[in-house]
Amino acid sequence: MMYAPRSGGVKRYLTAKQTWLEKSRPDIRHTLVVPGARTRVDGEGLVTVAATRLPFGDGYRMPASLTRWETVLRLLQPDIIEAGDVFVPGHAALEAGDALGVPVVGFCHTDAAALAALHLGDWAEQPTFNFWAQAYQRFDHVVAPSQHTAARLAEAGVDRVTVHPLGVDTELFHPARGDRAKLFKRYGLSPDSRLLVFAGRPAREKNIESMVAAVEHLGDPYHLLLIGAGREARYSSRVICADYEREPQKLAGMIASCDAFIHANEHEIFGLVVLEAMAAGLPVIGPNKGGVGELIDSTVGQHAEGAEPQALAEAIEALFARDVEAIAQVARRRAETRHGWDITFDGLTRLYSQLIGRAPRRAPLALSA
Structure with a gap:
């Protein structure tokens, strides 16, 4: 959901990963599945899924069709899925992972509870945290980019967590x-x-x-x-x-x-x-x-x-x-x-290689009002 024309760090991480894999690991096929104006293959390694544009959202779109996202993921036949959020795309990733028998990794890019408190008020923090916790507990593994994030996940009862700090293109930023x-x-x-x-x-x-x-x-x-x-x-x-x-x-x-x-x-x-x-x-x-x-x-x-x-x-x-x-x-x-991208993505591909072939260990879906 955080992939948009003007989005920041998450999009740069995703595009840097794709570029690095093309150069350093051509044996890996990597596809980005992101919201867009229509559902289509939008270039090599990029698939967009139709989603409504948010008003005043600076180009961001709100995925709504779980079936559409799950169908696209299943058609790609991946060996492993990295989900960038816990809403419709994340839920679809878990459903597709179950259908395909492949591991699904949640990459924790946001603290939804902290954002809910900031934007909606303190009353929204605990319900959002409960939802956030239940969602991440379902993934086979979770990647946290910082110890701060890992601590929040531990507080949420998520124990299958690996800390992988993000990186930077030291040739571009010089x-x-x-x-x-x-x-x-x-x-x-x-x-x-x-x-x-x-x-x-x-x-x-x-x-x-x-x-x-x-x-x-x-x-x-x-x-x-x-x-x-x-x-x-x-x-x-x-x-x-x-x-x-x-x-x-x-x-x-x-x-x-x-x-x-x-x-x-x-x-x-x-x-x-x-x-x-x-x-x-x-x-x-x-x-x-x-x-x-x-x-x-x-x-x-x-x-x-x-x-x-x-x-x-x-x-x-x-x-x-x-x-x-x-x-x-x-x-x-x-x-x-x-913090070079080589360090980041070498570690990430090793982790994902270890997860491929393991039986998924996801918890059953639990919903709370």
Whole structure:
């Protein structure tokens, strides 16, 4: 469900996996099954299933036909299915897995309960968590991209979990792509300005307003560049809103041209864009919670004590009181040595090879109101 024209980390993970498999494991046939305007083979390795476009959903679609999704999956005759969510596509994956006798892996990309509480109120958290828990208990295995996510799954009673952090294309996201002088000239910034950047969807959980408030509170010399996240918003001249960038090379160049990256989501499952910023040679400011909190420490950036504007502002000042250039170099080295896609996908293909051939161990379907 999180695959859309303007979607972020999940889509980049899926397309990176497909590209890596084509290059490194041509013996594996990999097919993406995603929502689209109609049901069709939409290119080599890509099948779209008709789904209604969500109003104000930035291109996202809501899968509704369980039968349609299950039929497509069964026709593909896979040896293993990776399900990216627990709703209709995930349910269809489990049904298809039962019919085909193949393992189904749930890849946990979102904390549905935390999002429900944020968007609907605290009353929605527990019922959503119960549904989320029951759904993941049915998978033969679950992949978590962070220890934070694994802990949430353990709390939900899910015990067949492997932690596989996501990775980054260290050739695409590289300090050499940066052109600070050109970017600063484009936006009319003086050379002594300090430019923070965030790239992502304008979703509530990203806490865009908190980042904006922190920079506006600090004043000179700080500015904030929002790539894709500030569309149609009206901020002060201290905040620059750039359109969503479809070209990966241009996005990588924009990020590498800034001074530091900032992320304010305390409930992020992983935070792939944080790795991309580190690979581009940027120190990262982010909360000390969630997936972002796991990715950064004092050697590659600066933890904030929370996602509130004051906490972010203090972290920004603390970072720039240190040797930012040295921190940036360490951030780049960490991305190279720990988070290349080769490391991620080698581990994932080994896990999936082990699961193929095992008898599925799914729990029976349990529904609760």
